[in-house]
Amino acid sequence: MVIAIVLTVFVLTMLLVTSGRDPGIVPRNTRPPVPDTVEPGQSPPLRLPRFKEVTINGLTVKVKYCDTCMLYRPPRCSHCSICDNCVDRFDHHCPWVGQCIGLRNYRFYFMFVSSATLLCIYIFAFCWVYAIKIKNSEHTSIWGALIKTPASIALIIYSFICVWFVGGLTVFHLYLISTNQSTYENFRYRYDRTVNPYDRGIIENFKEVFWGSIPPSKNDFRAVVERESETMHRSFGGGFVNSNVEKTPSDVEMGDMKAKWDIGSGRVDQYDQTGQPMWSSWELASGLGDSNQTVDGQDRQ
Structure with a gap:
């Protein structure tokens, strides 16, 4: 026992x-x-x-x-x-x-x-x-x-x-x-x-x-979190989207959506299951989503 x-x-x-x-x-x-x-x-x-x-x-x-x-x-x-x-x-x-x-x-x-x-x-x-x-x-x-x-x-x-x-x-x-x-x-x-x-x-x-030494934590979980200004990035989907990084089609997870890769503009256009176009993360990050755009003959809000 x-x-x-x-x-x-x-x-x-x-x-x-x-x-x-x-x-x-x-x-x-x-x-x-x-x-x-x-x-x-x-x-x-x-x-x-x-x-x-x-x-x-x-x-x-x-x-x-x-x-x-x-x-x-x-x-x-x-x-x-x-x-x-x-x-x-x-x-x-x-x-x-x-x-x-x-x-x-x-x-x-x-x-x-x-x-x-x-x-x-x-x-x-x-x-x-x-x-x-x-x-x-x-x-x-x-x-x-x-x-x-x-x-x-x-x-x-x-x-x-x-x-x-x-x-x-x-x-x-x-x-x-x-x-x-x-x-x-x-x-x-x-x-x-x-x-x-x-x-x-x-x-x-x-x-x-x-037997190797364990490095100290890089985080201070008791520290006071300061509010930061969103000047370099924009919040999207609960995280931060950075528009300054090269994107490749294999890096974009689309789930059940269909993706179209525009090589000329480096943009991924997303379409839902009904075939309607949706805003891409690149457009949302760069601020293009604030204006109306026409894609494939359709107006997008």
């Missing part, structure tokens, strides 16, 4: 630490960045490149510009669509924990799932030990002993089901740690055809996760 209680407290503690810790949120910019090639006093270009190249361990890695956060994401950073934040070394968003798993809480997440696996195995095994003791003391069958302890039956079934989930996660993340990958990178087959620039060998990869 002492071991079971200690394991349970440890599992709950790791769960709270994982869910309550800043996973590595990258603070947003209030305006688009100035390109490195712009000299002092020179006006910035009309459009920023969608990607930048950085060198990691001698290999070139592309980093992408985030329209929502208005910054070039650090290597291995991705924007979580649920939390609506860029997270450093983004692994995945865990709905059971209610938090993103990233650079600052991945260690505790693995300790949570691995300790939960040990707890399930421990409970499953000692429920059978308890049933066997009843069988030997009362000289009955194993099924007769289980009937005398219905709590053991419930715990055996529950722990058997749970161990497949947390145990599978533990084995999968052991593989990810040994190859220095994240779940996001693995699911996108990021390093199937290229060399992983972050892989330093199994021992060094494990040391990086469990």
Whole structure:
């Protein structure tokens, strides 16, 4: 009972630490960045490149510009669509924990799932030990002993089901740690055809996760939020749309809408399911949506 209680407290503690810790949120910019090639006093270009190249361990890695956060994401950073934040070394968003798993809480997440696996195995095994003791003391069958302890039956079934989930996660993340990958990178087959620039060998990869220093949070969640003037961007759809970034058709998510790409103007015209044209995000960001336009013979408001 002492071991079971200690394991349970440890599992709950790791769960709270994982869910309550800043996973590595990258603070947003209030305006688009100035390109490195712009000299002092020179006006910035009309459009920023969608990607930048950085060198990691001698290999070139592309980093992408985030329209929502208005910054070039650090290597291995991705924007979580649920939390609506860029997270450093983004692994995945865990709905059971209610938090993103990233650079600052991945260690505790693995300790949570691995300790939960040990707890399930421990409970499953000692429920059978308890049933066997009843069988030997009362000289009955194993099924007769289980009937005398219905709590053991419930715990055996529950722990058997749970161990497949947390145990599978533990084995999968052991593989990810040994190859220095994240779940996001693995699911996108990021390093199937290229060399992983972050892989330093199994021992060094494990040391990086469990013994490496955790960087401090880049956010002050107790700070007073100041109201900013919307001079460089315009609010649209709950976020900020930046019109100074190169757009490609593959970067525009349309859902069930149809998209038409105008190469000459760099504009995406959206059409709903009835065939009626809608304002594109480029037009809304650049202020063209304030006047009436005629497209394909139709007036648009």
